[in-house]
Amino acid sequence: MHILFIHDNFPAQFGHLAAELVRRHGDRCTFLTGRANAQHPEFEVISYRQRGGATEKTHYCSRTFENQTWQMEAVYRAVVDRADLRPDVIVGHSGLGPTLWLREHFDCPIVCFFEYYYSTRGADLDFRPDFPSSTENRLRAMNRNAFLLLDLENSTLGYSPTEWQRQRFPSRYRDKIRTIFDGIDCQLWQPMSRSPRRIGERVIPDDVPVLTYATRGMESMRGFDIFMKVAKRLMDRMPSLQVLIAGQDRAAYGNDARHTGMASFKDWVLSQDNYDRSRIHFLGLIPPRELAQLFSITDLHIYLTIPFVLSWSLLNALACGATVLASATAPVQEIIRHGENGLLADFFDVDGLTEQAWNVLQSPERYRHLGEAGRQLVQSHYSIDVCLPKFRALLTDAIHLHHAGRAASDSGSIRASNANF
Structure with a gap:
């Protein structure tokens, strides 16, 4: 053919x-x-x-x-x-x-x-x-x-x-x-070694909690501002928490600049609060293998989207066995069932997202089964x-x-x- x-x-x-x-x-x-x-x-x-x-x-x-x-x-x-x-x-x-x-x-x-x-x-x-x-x-x-x-x-x-x-x-x-x-290529997107926890040249000690977020562009349609509000609250409560963010400082969709008056939505979000920048690591657009490593070492991955085209990153994270907390929006709910293969919360509910994230980060091992179920879902329904x-x-x-x-x-x-x- x-x-x-x-x-x-x-x-x-x-x-x-x-x-x-x-x-x-x-x-x-x-x-x-x-x-x-x-x-x-x-x-x-x-x-x-x-x-x-x-x-x-x-x-x-x-x-x-x-x-x-x-x-x-x-x-x-x-x-x-x-x-x-x-x-x-x-x-x-x-x-x-x-x-x-x-x-x-x-x-x-x-x-x-x-x-x-x-x-x-x-x-x-x-x-x-x-x-x-x-x-x-x-x-x-x-x-x-x-x-x-x-x-x-x-x-x-x-x-x-x-x-x-x-x-x-x-x-x-x-x-x-x-x-x-x-x-999804489940040979590429698969659980990788968590010890040592390494991203590029950065090595994260095993006892340090890790929160991750991945996006093509940091923008309102993918809830970057919501994520940062959640991350700020978690960082205030967990002095050792490290936040790793993969993606570009760009708007792939929408017209955020019209609302913020700034070309960079990321810069606008960071200007809205006092963030401890020493614990927030912007990784940029990283290669797939490195992104799979990121999903493998995280204690919690947050994925947010308005009702729109579903991102590959959600399925990739699940395929790597990550524990995922996501927005309870229609395209996401087709993939994630709350408490079975991930966690869901209202897109705008910063309090609810924060509390669920706090519970996971306090005891990541208790939630590992969600990531395992997520990988099984991808293998059985969404793999290549x-x-x-x-x-x-x-x-x-x-x-x-x-x-x-x-x-x-x-x-x-x-x-x-x-x-x-």
Whole structure:
């Protein structure tokens, strides 16, 4: 099987899937991406260059569609320039790997990764009244679904990583969307030695309690400010507590700067209270193996998110056997059951989060079974060993559907021709 993957930001959700398809099934995988000079030892990576996009003169609410149209044009030019490309199936991220025009160039099925359907109420845009969305952002949210709807209408099949994300899409399209998680490599994300407890060059004594937090960007949507409030209270009560934070000082989502007046949400949060910076260690963006080590040595890992796309870091932490305290928001509750494989508390309940965290940090061994159950959950439901067969079956089914539809269309054309004879 030859699969053509399309994602603007290689490798993103598809890189590890493509690599495993090559290794386990001998499939041929080709990757189209907007990243210049991207390479991979196991499959071909083709870079495309976007020649235009939205400007300040473009209506704010239509800029996403404008950018995606220019991206689609770049993707289309890239495949036209490669006459030798003849994939059996195309896989694209609806919104970050547009596939729509490829229907006019390739006679093959298209599978779309449907990550998130926007709405003005009941999810990300109205969850935090302390960081309210602007009117223009709420209006823009409806327009941002335009390409999603085109892909829902024109794709052969699709998939979403969680059932909560799948259920956000219009009911008329859900039958063509399957719930398939991206797949966790449980050989990489696994419990590692806790003795000595080492992160990079830093060694933490066994009797020192450790609290961790990991994020792509430190922002309100991932509750960084809430976490820091909890950490401050815990540090005041536990003089030896060490706080390790992995992630970048950036906003991956949202518009925090509009509320804080500062470019760095991290700096704004730290300016709101008197933190003992000697016990808070910002590790930056660390390699996966080092992050797995962090999850393995922590006494408690806190994961917070508003109702939005679920972070890989939650599943990675569970796979490493970490005891996790998380926000009781819809996407998280699909994974964590309170008291069984982790702990839950209301996103805004700083007191409740602090008390649960205090209990764990006082006696970490009493809660280790939660991390063990979390790893078992990932292995049985979310590992690459479980998810890859589902993903490949999706591709195979899409190919069968496409050929069946083409055969039905050809048969109809023959009957019409005979009727006109």
